[in-house]
Amino acid sequence: MTIKNVCILGAGTLGTRVALQSALSGYKVSIYDINPKASEQSKKVMEKIVHQLAKSANLEADAGLNAIEGIIFTDIPANAVMDADIINESVLEDYAVKKEVWTLFGQIAPEKTIFTTNTSYMLPSMFADFSGRPEKFCALHFHDVFYSKVVDIMPHTGTDSDLIPLLMDFGRSLEQVPVFVKKENPGYIFNSMLMAFIGAAGKLITNHVGSIEDIDRSWMVNFHMPMGPFGILDSIGLDTAWHVTSSQKDTASQKFAAFLKTYVDAGKLGEKTGEGFYTYPNPAYRSKGFIE
């Protein structure tokens, strides 16, 4: 089969980006959100991204804005999925919500539709049966589409193996680097490593081995990277980081979660609130003298 029509479920941060990239890559795109205001906001974000891409990447602003005009924004499920070759679902990272969405779309999607979920920490096997077509169900997990261009393809044991090369090609057509996750693993591949290294940074801070700045400095200078673990946490959001860390039951994670909680309780959620471990828009780690 050939994928032409892409249906995105959820017009949040990630759904917006996958929909935009799909439209820019020439697919016919519909994006569904239960909340019409989310769709309005999504369109604005797309326009903003197009203007940014027009500055740095190989894109004409007009072509990008035209692509956005071609996208169907809708709060009516049947309209979104009508002729979909593939669904990529990015609704709220909540079991009950995803269960409800997959039960509904499993009933109304055309027979040809491939079902993919963008879940960050849950597993495709948790929803495959609700869709009614577990063999057509697979995780297709984007990172942020425009900066970190990885797409994870992670089947559950019941996924038809013919889907894999098709999804690899689809990922490439969206200018992503496809990564095949051979079996279900929470956090796929990158997040497993990211969480391990962030956890080690957490242990260093809760054991008072080094300062936030010195821990970041070590990472940045050794790996020639623009930010260290605490800068990365600020960009992820300390509420999300707390949520993920507190769900791990080992002592080190619990200690680090308690540490993160003091920031969350103080309203310091990172870059998005203007303060986390650093203050924004000009965090210390971006200043000239930081790594000297």
Place this chain on the structure above:
Amino acid sequence: MTIKNVCILGAGTLGTRVALQSALSGYKVSIYDINPKASEQSKKVMEKIVHQLAKSANLEADAGLNAIEGIIFTDIPANAVMDADIINESVLEDYAVKKEVWTLFGQIAPEKTIFTTNTSYMLPSMFADFSGRPEKFCALHFHDVFYSKVVDIMPHTGTDSDLIPLLMDFGRSLEQVPVFVKKENPGYIFNSMLMAFIGAAGKLITNHVGSIEDIDRSWMVNFHMPMGPFGILDSIGLDTAWHVTSSQKDTASQKFAAFLKTYVDAGKLGEKTGEGFYTYPNPAYRSKGFIE
């Protein structure tokens, strides 16, 4: 006090680099190795580095070669340490060898000398007493001096706190970024994080979650880095990686150590033997199509 005379113990990879950078930064340098051949080799490596630096960094080859000419290479302990303001020890990473070296140099060094060890995985408290002057003893740990310009300053509980700012300044004078490790921690700061993320990569491979290439790809593309965990292991050396991993007693590390051992037993030690997870000098991860 002012540091003018630097004495390096051990003319291996790291000792050679610290000695060279010290000479380039204007210090009077002596380098001691029990083996005269190691000193000869060290001088050759220094000349090679100077020619490389002359290509890319702000250094005149002649000035660099002159600096090398000023270095005293010796296999006589008393000659090396005669007027030393600071010792930085980079001898074999072996408890008995370091113990013997510190016992000897503690006896013959002038009273003014500051004692520092470059140990990678041991702790300054393990040797401080052998030197006879535990209050003057601190870890001063370089990474590779010319690419990863971090120097860790890690006291033990008996280190005189006045040493810390002095060692921070000394590190800066060698064009390094000083990182203060507030208390003893095996692996300092960076290696704790590095080992955690490498361990996570090991778990992914021994649990058959992804291929070596896909795991590296995930890391490289998400972090815009030139190599992933298995590329990094190849550059560290799989024998060293096996040595460190097998010393950790948890099940995941033991499984990963067994996996690394299959490469070590086959003589595939990484970049230095021409083969590890990748083949060199042109490993797949440096090829153009790898992250597409």
